Amino acid sequence: MHGLNQRYTVRPGGRLAGRLRVPGDKSISHRAIMFGGLAEGVTEVDGFLEGADCLATLAAFQAMGVQVETLGAGHVRVHGVGLHGLQEPAGPLDLGNSGTAMRLMAGVLAGQVFDSTMVGDASLSRRPMRRITEPLALMGARIETAQNGTPPLRVRGGQRLNGLDYAMPVASAQVKSALLLAGLYAEGETCVTEPAPTRDHTERMLTGFGYEVKRDGARICLQGGGILSGGRVEVPADISSAAFFLVGASVAPGSDLLLEHVGINPTRTGVIDILRLMGADIEVLEEREVGGEPVANLRVRHAPLHGIEIPETLVPLAIDEFPALFVAAACAEGETRLSGAAELRVKESDRIQVMADGLVALGVDAEPQADGIVIRGGELGGGTVDSHGDHRIAMAFAMAGLRAAWEIVVNDCANVETSFPGFVATACAAGLEVAVEA
Known part of the structure; x- marks a missing residue:
């Protein structure tokens, strides 16, 4: 249809x-695929949302060499390749209608050795992306947008990322998550301070995958260079x-x-x-x-x-x-x-x-x-x-x-x-x- x-x-x-x-849950389903793909070992996801947005994230990770098995309704098995195991995709990654997928993936792709391009549908192609590309640039990422700051996003690989202490101007879980994901690849510590609470699925799931996240009030910090360990994710x-x-x-x-x-x-x-x-x-x-x-x-x-x-x-x-x-x-x-x-x-x-x-x-x-x-x-x-x-x-x-x-x-x-x-x-x-x- x-x-x-x-x-x-x-x-x-x-x-x-x-x-x-x-x-x-859409937010948790996106993250389960991403973290499962970047983890060491196998991640079993139950309750995965088989909607077009989350399937776009799944297809993007498959395009970068992550093996994903569909085992029945809402049950997928992700064979992680580790933080440094993604491979260059053959063409642009199409994220359809999903702002979450594009913004979070920008943080992941900023830390890779290969170049990549993300595209989306007509609606996604009008959505603002400078809110992530600008703070990522402060970490050393090189990401080009269309002239008005919208997709497509072209991410240059092989950049050295440095930790960042960033106070977000607008409360946004997507910006916070993109920076924390880039922080996995950065030298030193990455900290994000929120002006108001936003959804904390990224922090919870990082902890669930065995990655240490420090939280002090509105400030969330992590050290680069750790590893994620696969496991079970049950999506409510x-x-x-x-x-x-x-x-x-x-x-x-x-x-x-x-x-x-x-x-x-x-x-x-x-x-x-x-x-x-x-x-x-x-x-x-x-x-x-x-x-x-x-x-x-x-x-x-x-x-x-x-x-x-x-x-x-x-x-x-x-x-x-x-x-x-x-x-x-x-x-x-x-x-x-x-x-x-x-x-x-x-x-x-x-x-x-x-x-x-x-x-x-x-x-x-x-x-x-x-x-x-x-x-x-x-x-x-x-x-x-x-x-x-x-x-x-x-x-x-x-x-x-x-x-x-x-x-x-x-x-x-x-x-x-x-x-x-x-x-x-x-x-x-x-x-x-x-x-x-x-």
Whole structure:
């Protein structure tokens, strides 16, 4: 279906009920392939997300000589080649729609002896890359971008990298991770200081692969020149994918849904905190730790939501969940205000503008701001919205159908496969009436 324009048609009403497990966490799946490839020995990954983004990372490592076996749904075995065992790829590495893959790989490729080029699809080719190429250059990396700082990225091999002490201007897990990955290849110590907490999967997984990471408040440091040791990685269900169902069940009367084995890493649970501030009924059950990551079952039942001013401290902890949260705001009583989220304008689409346009098309009062949005909740009508090829926007507007007065049509939905293969089937099984057509 990829490459074709897909359209969702959502019938109004319904409720979400039962139990479901959304696919594996995208951030952790990317890193499991990368770290497994760079480790000594074999890494077994369970719960791997077989979405287009993570498969692009897998293909890139295969192109550099890493053997990866697919052993069944979500189970892959990676035969690591060590930090210095990657081979020059025959051609450009195509990372599709994945900003995470391109930014993290820049850190890895900066430390190799060979030249390499990374390319992406139309959306990725518009995304800003100077935020990683500039600090990497301070370490001694040589990476060329297109004129406006966007892909393709051409990475020159054979550069000597030196450790760096870097204070990030903007909270970004991708920048932090790229620098720590380059730090594996650098002389001396690499330290990154965050202005606000961001997802810490890289630090947790480095530790899980036996690499020492020192953390002191907002500062994370590692020494270059160590080794990664392969092992087992169990990938929890992705809270970013669960978010659509948390919102859908919160807004649809009569809903009672259990989401199983969801990753509840504290750097990712902003969506739960924000929904609870709005009045959502979400219970965290059976908390446990799996492979260094906290996991739980989430039970969500319908509750009347009210508008809030979203605390800026929660913004980096929910950055990928805002398309879903904007739908919650549209269904809430009163006004919801978001600021401090300019980052949303440089995601797979300009998520502030695209969500505002879509909400207005459905009859909701939504005003975009430079770094956020103001949404006055009320009645959702129906109509046609354009996701601009952004997977999270497509899924958010599909959930809006639960509270719509009439049918919602969402255009340009093929990219949902990048993060949530099988979304339509999963949503239908839970009670959303959505059909897909090419």
